[in-house]
Amino acid sequence: MKKSILIFYSLALLALGASLHAADRRPNILLCISDDQSYAHTGAAHDPVVKTPAFDRVAREGIHFYHAFCDAPTCGPSRSAILTGQPIWRLEEAGNIHSTLPAKFKTYTGLLKDAGYSIGFTGKGWSPGRLDPGGRKTNPAGAEFNRRRLKPPFRSVANRDYAANFEDFLAQVDKDQPFCFWLGTHEPHRGYEKGAGQRTGKDPARVVVPQIFPDHPVVRNDLLDYFVEIEHFDRMVGRAIATLEKRGQLDNTIVVVTSDHGMPFPRAKASLYDAGTRVPLAIRWPGGIKNPGRSYGRMINLSTLAPTFLEAASLEVPETMKQGPVNFRVINSLKAAFSNQGRTETRLFTDPSAAFIAMERHDGCRQGGKGYPCRAIRTHKYLYVRNYEPGRWPAGDPDRRVCARDIPFGEVDSSPTKKLLMDNKDKPGFKRFYDLAFAKRPAEELYDVRKDPGQLVNVAGNPEHAEARKKLSARLQEHLARTGDPRALGQDAPWDYYPYYGRKVNKDWKVDPKPEKQP
Numbered sequence: 001m002k003k004s005i006l007i008f009y010s011l012a013l014l015a016l017g018a019s020l021h022a023a024d025r026r027p028n029i030l031l032c033i034s035d036d037q038s039y040a041h042t043g044a045a046h047d048p049v050v051k052t053p054a055f056d057r058v059a060r061e062g063i064h065f066y067h068a069f070c071d072a073p074t075c076g077p078s079r080s081a082i083l084t085g086q087p088i089w090r091l092e093e094a095g096n097i098h099s100t101l102p103a104k105f106k107t108y109t110g111l112l113k114d115a116g117y118s119i120g121f122t123g124k125g126w127s128p129g130r131l132d133p134g135g136r137k138t139n140p141a142g143a144e145f146n147r148r149r150l151k152p153p154f155r156s157v158a159n160r161d162y163a164a165n166f167e168d169f170l171a172q173v174d175k176d177q178p179f180c181f182w183l184g185t186h187e188p189h190r191g192y193e194k195g196a197g198q199r200t201g202k203d204p205a206r207v208v209v210p211q212i213f214p215d216h217p218v219v220r221n222d223l224l225d226y227f228v229e230i231e232h233f234d235r236m237v238g239r240a241i242a243t244l245e246k247r248g249q250l251d252n253t254i255v256v257v258t259s260d261h262g263m264p265f266p267r268a269k270a271s272l273y274d275a276g277t278r279v280p281l282a283i284r285w286p287g288g289i290k291n292p293g294r295s296y297g298r299m300i301n302l303s304t305l306a307p308t309f310l311e312a313a314s315l316e317v318p319e320t321m322k323q324g325p326v327n328f329r330v331i332n333s334l335k336a337a338f339s340n341q342g343r344t345e346t347r348l349f350t351d352p353s354a355a356f357i358a359m360e361r362h363d364g365c366r367q368g369g370k371g372y373p374c375r376a377i378r379t380h381k382y383l384y385v386r387n388y389e390p391g392r393w394p395a396g397d398p399d400r401r402v403c404a405r406d407i408p409f410g411e412v413d414s415s416p417t418k419k420l421l422m423d424n425k426d427k428p429g430f431k432r433f434y435d436l437a438f439a440k441r442p443a444e445e446l447y448d449v450r451k452d453p454g455q456l457v458n459v460a461g462n463p464e465h466a467e468a469r470k471k472l473s474a475r476l477q478e479h480l481a482r483t484g485d486p487r488a489l490g491q492d493a494p495w496d497y498y499p500y501y502g503r504k505v506n507k508d509w510k511v512d513p514k515p516e517k518q519p
């Protein structure tokens with residue numbers, strides 16, 4: 001009898017041990033997300049000036065995704081898409097910046113928390129906006145860890161010691177409890193300390209000036225000042241990785257390094273062109289990535305991260321994070337990217353994958369709170385853009401009085417590069433760049449990215465590309481309709497009328513009420 005009880009308890013203990021062991025095996029997640037960094041600006045993407053050893057290491061020891069796109073080129077909506085695993089046209093108010101993220105939208109962080117993960121964030125989590133109108137009490141990125149400070153290396157850098165805050169977070173995670181942490185820096189968001197790049201020894205002559213800007217000393221130096229902030233982010237990533245390594249937790253952690261959208265420059269952030277939408281993305285996870293040290297060129301959106309994390313934690317992916325009609329929902333995750341052997345570059349131009357990008361109201365910079373509704377499909381051959389309100393100013397109204405923050409072309413953050421274009425707009429050598437950044441845009445834009453990687457020449461009206469234009473237009477429409485975009489379905493689009501919680505310098509600026517429906 002005694003012997004059988006002993007055997008029973010031994011078996012029970014074994015089972016308990018096995019289940020604890022299973023719990024131990026659930027991977028941790030560390031998402032490192034910079035604020036406004038374009039794909040081109042990492043060492044792994046061969047920029048000759050900016051130094052990003054931590055990003056490069058994650059790319060080298062994991063997968064470098066070199067066609068990753070944000071879901072929206074604007075902070076709040078992009079972060080909402082990452083957290084919910086959904087495109088912004090399904091997120092109601094969260095499709096706008098300075099808005100809210102309604103509590104009914106499930107987030108990967110919330111689902112992991114329910115499954116026993118410890119969830120935290122430092123720096124910039126879900127932001128900017130207000131949580132209470134959406135029925136949330138805490139930041140959806142997790143519990144806040146922002147107490148540790150440092151002396152900023154540049155005037156424009158936040159005094160938050162993100163890496164030390166990550167250590168504070170780790171210190172309170174229970175032993176054997178998996179964790180999910182969001183390390184979001186405020187860099188390289190503007191403003192910058194002017195001259196920081198040159199003062200720290202960076203050579204403006206070595207800067208690769210993107211084709212969307214004039215090659216001018218002001219632009220070169222503006223880019224250098226942006227680079228020092230990317231490097232600050234990268235140092236924080238490096239310290240966070242070193243902490244995990246020291247604790248023996250690095251190899252069971254999915255380390256993701258990315259950005260919410262592209263660089264804060266004209267025709268970049270708050271536009272659907274690559275400079276605003278194509279972001280750095282590298283993922284390291286020895287336990288889950290087969291054949292690490294490769295790059296992956298298929299088109300992906302950052303909203304694929306949420307279902308990827310849930311699958312990695314062996315959790316069910318909710319219907320909302322799947323694509324397609326009911327009963328035909330597909331989990332759009334990186335599982336295949338992690339498990340296959342990658343694709344060779346030579347096959348990319350026949351690869352049918354696509355990324356989808358959207359924008360509604362970025363900032364309050366048009367009369368009555370109107371946004372600039374647009375959608376795009378990006379394939380390996382083309383960028384196709386649909387502008388729903390081509391009569392509006394894409395970069396915001398030139399009249400600062402109709403901008404909440406009292407800035408002309410208010411979609412574009414104030415900067416030396418923006419000022420250079422505006423001050424010299426009538427001079428030869430500047431007009432073209434000024435128009436690319438600020439002029440009105442037609443309802444359809446098409447860029448042949450193989451011939452025109454800078455996306456400077458709209459070929460939508462060119463007979464040579466007529467067939468491609470037709471196909472891409474239909475494919476975009478089909479995707480938007482299938483995933484429930486009110487604009488594609490001909491339903492009322494609500495974004496122009498949602499409240500705006502951003503700063504108002506022009507106190508009488510307001511969002512117009514929704515017009516009464518005509519009977």
Ligand SMILES: [Ca+2]
Nearest residue numbers: 035036075260
């Ligand atoms: Ca941002």
